[in-house]
Amino acid sequence: MGTIHKLSPVLSNQIAAGEVVERPASVVKELVENAIDAHSTQIDIVIDASGFEKIQVIDDGNGIAPDDVELAFMRHATSKIRDRRDLFNVHSLGFRGEALPSIASVADVILKTSTGGPGVEYHVRGGKTVDKKPAAARRGTDITVSNLFFNTPARLKYMKTPATELAKINDIVNRLALGHPEIAFSVTHNGREILRTAGRNNQLQVLGGIYGAKQTQKMLAFQNQDLDFKISGYFSLPELTRASHNYVVIILNGRFVKNFNVTKALTAGYGSKLMVGRYPIAVVNIEVDPTLVDVNVHPTKQTVRISKEEALCNLLTKTVAAQLSNQNLIPNVMDRE
Ligand code: ADP
Numbered sequence: 001m002g003t004i005h006k007l008s009p010v011l012s013n014q015i016a017a018g019e020v021v022e023r024p025a026s027v028v029k030e031l032v033e034n035a036i037d038a039h040s041t042q043i044d045i046v047i048d049a050s051g052f053e054k055i056q057v058i059d060d061g062n063g064i065a066p067d068d069v070e071l072a073f074m075r076h077a078t079s080k081i082r083d084r085r086d087l088f089n090v091h092s093l094g095f096r097g098e099a100l101p102s103i104a105s106v107a108d109v110i111l112k113t114s115t116g117g118p119g120v121e122y123h124v125r126g127g128k129t130v131d132k133k134p135a136a137a138r139r140g141t142d143i144t145v146s147n148l149f150f151n152t153p154a155r156l157k158y159m160k161t162p163a164t165e166l167a168k169i170n171d172i173v174n175r176l177a178l179g180h181p182e183i184a185f186s187v188t189h190n191g192r193e194i195l196r197t198a199g200r201n202n203q204l205q206v207l208g209g210i211y212g213a214k215q216t217q218k219m220l221a222f223q224n225q226d227l228d229f230k231i232s233g234y235f236s237l238p239e240l241t242r243a244s245h246n247y248v249v250i251i252l253n254g255r256f257v258k259n260f261n262v263t264k265a266l267t268a269g270y271g272s273k274l275m276v277g278r279y280p281i282a283v284v285n286i287e288v289d290p291t292l293v294d295v296n297v298h299p300t301k302q303t304v305r306i307s308k309e310e311a312l313c314n315l316l317t318k319t320v321a322a323q324l325s326n327q328n329l330i331p332n333v334m335d336r337e
């Protein structure tokens with residue numbers, strides 16, 4: 001008799017959760033990305049105890065049809081891509097169909113959703129369905145995750161302090177809000193509102209909400225393009241810097257990504273105006289044909305491969321340098337609201 005057997009879905013989802021659901025902030029990221037993909041105009045995020053007690057995301061998006069609810073919690077089940085061609089032309093933030101089953105395998109999840117018609121409430125715990133019943137209809141989705149990592153004590157032990165976990169949540173939410181200034185976000189922690197954006201498609205306003213309106217007065221707007229890339233955003237004057245490159249937010253086709261080459265290209269534009277070890281505060285929006293980007297590099301999709309990255313970096317450096325030398329000549333060129 002052979003010794004190889006197939007793992008149960010619950011167990012394989014828990015294994016996937018190891019990559020997708022590293023900490024409370026990853027749950028926030030996945031749930032909010034789903035809300036964004038559902039074309040929401042308003043997303044409210046309610047957190048208790050740094051996410052260990054509760055993470056709730058309420059959106060006014062498309063909702064999930066009652067018959068689709070169980071499928072949404074199955075691995076590799078997605079409404080976002082269908083075939084190979086779609087995989088190389090991803091327009092949504094999600095596409096792997098891994099987040100909901102992964103989260104549900106290590107927590108309690110209560111999902112209330114409606115596409116406009118009759119709604120449904122679905123409760124799943126540790127990957128097993130607890131309950132499914134009709135619920136009052138309001139178009140959109142209201143999902144609550146509690147008891148995170150209740151069945152994976154090793155993961156729970158590896159968590160940092162509540163303050164650090166909250167800071168990571170903050171960081172993720174800020175990036176998501178910067179990437180989608182057209183959506184009105186609110187974030188509440190232990191009953192206190194910690195971020196609110198207006199959803200008026202004004203990225204400078206979102207920056208003001210995060211760093212304070214005073215700081216945004218020390219920022220310059222930029223915009224440029226070549227044949228492949230359209231870049232835009234804001235970066236701080238050399239007088240406003242940080243000791244970490246974490247405040248350089250890169251948004252590629254609406255998805256925040258990590259790319260140190262792009263960060264380096266941005267700082268290169270400052271030339272010697274930036275002290276060693278200091279980084280600006282910035283948001284760099286990059287628009288590019290999705291077929292030039294491979295987002296299927298890592299389960300969290302924060303690492304992406306960009307074709308013609310060098311041309312992109314050169315464009316950014318050149319644009320920042322030109323803008324910085326201009327601002328001495330014509331102050332206040334940017335439009336402030
Ligand atoms: P993915 O986002 O990669 O498709 P998920 O596991 O995150 O995978 O979600 C599975 C499916 O559930 C999605 O494809 C989508 O159809 C549906 N879904 C999840 N969250 C929402 C939401 N907030 N609004 C509408 N549909 C949702």
Ligand code: MG
Pocket residue numbers: 030033034093094095097099100
């Ligand atoms: Mg998703």
